[in-house]
Amino acid sequence: MIRVVLPYHLRNLAMIGSEMQLEVSGDATIASVLDSIEQYYPMLTGTIRDHTTKKRRPFLRFYACGEDLSLAEPGTRLPDKVINGEEPFLVIGAVAGG
Amino acid sequence: MKGVRVLVGTKKGAFVLTSDAKRLKWDVSGPFFAGWEIYHMKGSPADPNRIYASQSSGWFGQIVQRSDDGGKTWFQPGFKPGEPTTNDQGMPVTESNKFAYDVSDTDGKPLTTHQWYDGTQHPWEFKRVWHMEPSLTDPNTVYAGVEDAALFKSTDGGSSWKELSGLRGHKTGAQWAPGAGGMAVHTIILDQKNPQRIYIAISSAGAFRTDDGGKSWKPINKGLSSLYIPDPHAEVGHCVHHIANHPSRPEVLFMQKHWDVMRSDDAGDSWYEISGNLPSDFGFVVDVHAHEPNTVYVIPIKSDSEHFPPDGKLRVYRSRSGGNEWEALTKGLPQKDCYVNILRDAMAVDTMDPCGIYFGTTGGQVYGSADGGDNWNPIVQNLPSVCSVEVQVIP
Numbered sequence: 001m002i003r004v005v006l007p008y009h010l011r012n013l014a015m016i017g018s019e020m021q022l023e024v025s026g027d028a029t030i031a032s033v034l035d036s037i038e039q040y041y042p043m044l045t046g047t048i049r050d051h052t053t054k055k056r057r058p059f060l061r062f063y064a065c066g067e068d069l070s071l072a073e074p075g076t077r078l079p080d081k082v083i084n085g086e087e088p089f090l091v092i093g094a095v096a097g098g
Numbered sequence: 099m100k101g102v103r104v105l106v107g108t109k110k111g112a113f114v115l116t117s118d119a120k121r122l123k124w125d126v127s128g129p130f131f132a133g134w135e136i137y138h139m140k141g142s143p144a145d146p147n148r149i150y151a152s153q154s155s156g157w158f159g160q161i162v163q164r165s166d167d168g169g170k171t172w173f174q175p176g177f178k179p180g181e182p183t184t185n186d187q188g189m190p191v192t193e194s195n196k197f198a199y200d201v202s203d204t205d206g207k208p209l210t211t212h213q214w215y216d217g218t219q220h221p222w223e224f225k226r227v228w229h230m231e232p233s234l235t236d237p238n239t240v241y242a243g244v245e246d247a248a249l250f251k252s253t254d255g256g257s258s259w260k261e262l263s264g265l266r267g268h269k270t271g272a273q274w275a276p277g278a279g280g281m282a283v284h285t286i287i288l289d290q291k292n293p294q295r296i297y298i299a300i301s302s303a304g305a306f307r308t309d310d311g312g313k314s315w316k317p318i319n320k321g322l323s324s325l326y327i328p329d330p331h332a333e334v335g336h337c338v339h340h341i342a343n344h345p346s347r348p349e350v351l352f353m354q355k356h357w358d359v360m361r362s363d364d365a366g367d368s369w370y371e372i373s374g375n376l377p378s379d380f381g382f383v384v385d386v387h388a389h390e391p392n393t394v395y396v397i398p399i400k401s402d403s404e405h406f407p408p409d410g411k412l413r414v415y416r417s418r419s420g421g422n423e424w425e426a427l428t429k430g431l432p433q434k435d436c437y438v439n440i441l442r443d444a445m446a447v448d449t450m451d452p453c454g455i456y457f458g459t460t461g462g463q464v465y466g467s468a469d470g471g472d473n474w475n476p477i478v479q480n481l482p483s484v485c486s487v488e489v490q491v492i493p
Contacts, residue, residue: 007158009133043174051197
């Protein structure tokens with residue numbers, strides 16, 4: 001079970017609490033976690049990555065275990081602590097304002 | 099007893115204002131979709147309880163929201179709470195926020211390029227929905243004008259969208275260029291007598307018309323003169339801000355251009371200027387009285403560099419002669435120290451008698467007049483910056 005923490009507005013869209021828990025089939029990679037998010041919460045499709053190009057939306061970044069995975073390849077395997085549920089996969093929005 | 103519902107889209111959420119037929123006391127509900135930009139929301143003429151809203155964010159992209167109960171509750175089309183969100187194969191049951199440019203071999207157009215600010219070519223990139231225009235007859239059919247400029251259509255209540263790619267594929271498409279605010283289809287007028295005819299306007303490409311339901315389009319910019327482009331009389335490239343007409347004579351169009359207030363009597367085939375005695379012919383909104391086809395409203399803005407009313411006086415101007423002779427309407431509006439703007443989709447008229455006029459400002463005020471503009475009152479004063487105002491008369 002993989003834990004995912006989303007920004008406030010996406011949690012509201014998905015009607016979930018502080019974090020979501022997902023079953024991910026096969027290797028737990030950045031792409032497979034995003035696939036799983038979109039499968040179980042299709043209202044989030046297009047909000048984290050582009051519908052067509054599948055590119056991460058520019059104001060969002062991905063983190064896990066203190067590591068910035070924003071620019072990592074989509075097929076990058078997530079850290080073991082994320083895969084076994086000890087640590088969450090973080091989707092973080094750019095800070096509004098300045 | 100009839101009532102009135104005003105739909106207000108703002109930079110930080112949506113609001114619904116309701117009143118009885120007198121339009122003196124208003125209830126304010128919202129914010130809906132708090133924290134999101136609501137560029138536009140509009141009700142179906144065929145079913146007043148059906149309302150569509152464009153919800154967007156620089157972070158999370160585009161969402162389409164729908165209400166089937168007059169704005170009390172909302173959902174993303176296809177995602178009603180409690181209903182399955184995936185089909186038997188686990189795939190999403192809807193693509194309500196998917197606006198993919200049509201690149202199919204059969205009816206699509208290649209994903210061509212348009213002109214960028216520096217004159218180079220730039221690929222089309224979807225950013226957001228600026229305007230939603232429900233069908234005049236079918237609550238499940240709705241059009242969306244988007245940035246980068248294209249027109250989409252849904253026939254399933256907003257669950258899925260298909261581009262009418264003949265517009266973006268017009269031979270002049272590569273010449274279209276964004277203005278400072280982007281390049282968007284921001285105006286959609288469904289001809290009230292001819293179901294095959296649609297007018298749209300793009301900043302800053304100009305106005306276009308289809309007479310075959312959206313398959314093919316022609317620029318309708320003859321007579322426009324724009325000194326800020328290399329050829330002031332070019333076929334495309336004009337920064338049209340808004341267009342309005344009256345249902346009884348849809349071929350008569352009124353346009354607020356970047357500069358100049360214009361009129362066409364032949365469905366846009368030719369235009370002539372009707373700015374007349376306006377203190378400034380720059381502005382964004384234009385609208386037509388619900389019962390007097392020759393009565394037109396604009397709100398002059400000082401200039402393209404100073405987006406606020408001339409002399410700090412918020413004045414609606416009314417022409418009862420179809421243009422050229424304009425009178426200032428000021429009763430109830432601030433006449434000093436007012437430096438707000440009124441964006442292109444932020445004026446609407448109701449069909450009550452007398453006709454009601456409404457507009458919203460970037461300062462968060464929504465003003466209403468229940469007597470055709472003679473007297474104004476603030477309905478609500480401290481909303482976020484107002485992007486759009488639409489009005490419905492409800493049974």
